[in-house]
Amino acid sequence: MTDEKPADVAARAVRRLTSAILSARAHGAVDPDLAAEISELADLLDAEAVDAVDCISGKVGTHDGALERSPVSGPKNPVAIPLRFELDDDGNASAPAEFPAQYQGPAGFVHGGVSGLILDVAMAVANSGSNRPGMTAEMTLRYLRPVPLHREVTVRGRHLRADGRKMWARGTIEVDGEEAVVCDGLFISKELSL
Numbered sequence: 001m002t003d004e005k006p007a008d009v010a011a012r013a014v015r016r017l018t019s020a021i022l023s024a025r026a027h028g029a030v031d032p033d034l035a036a037e038i039s040e041l042a043d044l045l046d047a048e049a050v051d052a053v054d055c056i057s058g059k060v061g062t063h064d065g066a067l068e069r070s071p072v073s074g075p076k077n078p079v080a081i082p083l084r085f086e087l088d089d090d091g092n093a094s095a096p097a098e099f100p101a102q103y104q105g106p107a108g109f110v111h112g113g114v115s116g117l118i119l120d121v122a123m124a125v126a127n128s129g130s131n132r133p134g135m136t137a138e139m140t141l142r143y144l145r146p147v148p149l150h151r152e153v154t155v156r157g158r159h160l161r162a163d164g165r166k167m168w169a170r171g172t173i174e175v176d177g178e179e180a181v182v183c184d185g186l187f188i189s190k191e192l193s194l
């Protein structure tokens, strides 16, 4: 038995579908009937969709549900891998990650923009873990070696220091224990409003 919510089950299925469509397309083999069936499913859900930014998040402009809706860690978000971050006693975030085909940049490797996205969230989680949530103001990425698809790597986020509203954090993606991508981020605390 699982206590997974229907929306989470659906999101997981859509992730598998995305990966499967990519790999089927690569071999020129998307069955037309199946494609029509998938489209019908999308029509069905689309008709039920609520036209609001906050439909998976709770209140607009808040941090509520940020982890749940995140395109990186959100089990409700089909675009997410999703990563499950753990915090250690010092507020450092880490998560194992294995990237499927839809995150490809160079053949066989993760797209650099995806690495940036992942590290932004890793740093945000670490900042929040240190009770210092904030908006990303600046990120500097160094790509030291390519990150392979379909292989477990480690994502880390570390809150470094704070000065007033400013916070500095560092995020890394490690492949075989070696840094492959390193990101330095500046975050600014801010009340959100639309």
Ligand SMILES: CCCCC/C=C\C/C=C\C/C=C\C/C=C\CCCC(=O)SCCNC(=O)CCNC(=O)[C@H](O)C(C)(C)COP(=O)(O)OP(=O)(O)OC[C@H]1O[C@@H](n2cnc3c(N)ncnc32)[C@H](O)[C@@H]1OP(=O)(O)O
Binding pocket: 062, 063, 066, 067, 070, 073, 120, 121, 124, 125, 128, 133, 134, 135, 136, 137, 138, 165, 166, 186, 188, 189, 190
């Ligand atoms: C939705 C937010 C969620 C945040 C996460 C929190 C909790 C979530 C819990 C767990 C985490 C789970 C999942 C993670 C979820 C989300 C994480 C993703 C984070 C994002 O995806 S977030 C979207 C991208 N991000 C933006 O959308 C920012 C747009 N932007 C602005 O909203 C403003 O631009 C802002 C607020 C940055 C500053 O504006 P402002 O008016 O409040 O402040 P002001 O300009 O006065 O600057 C004050 C001092 O910061 C310096 N400063 C400002 N910007 C700088 C820069 N770029 N470089 C160097 N220094 C800078 C100034 O120079 C001054 O410094 P000084 O005081 O020394 O003069």
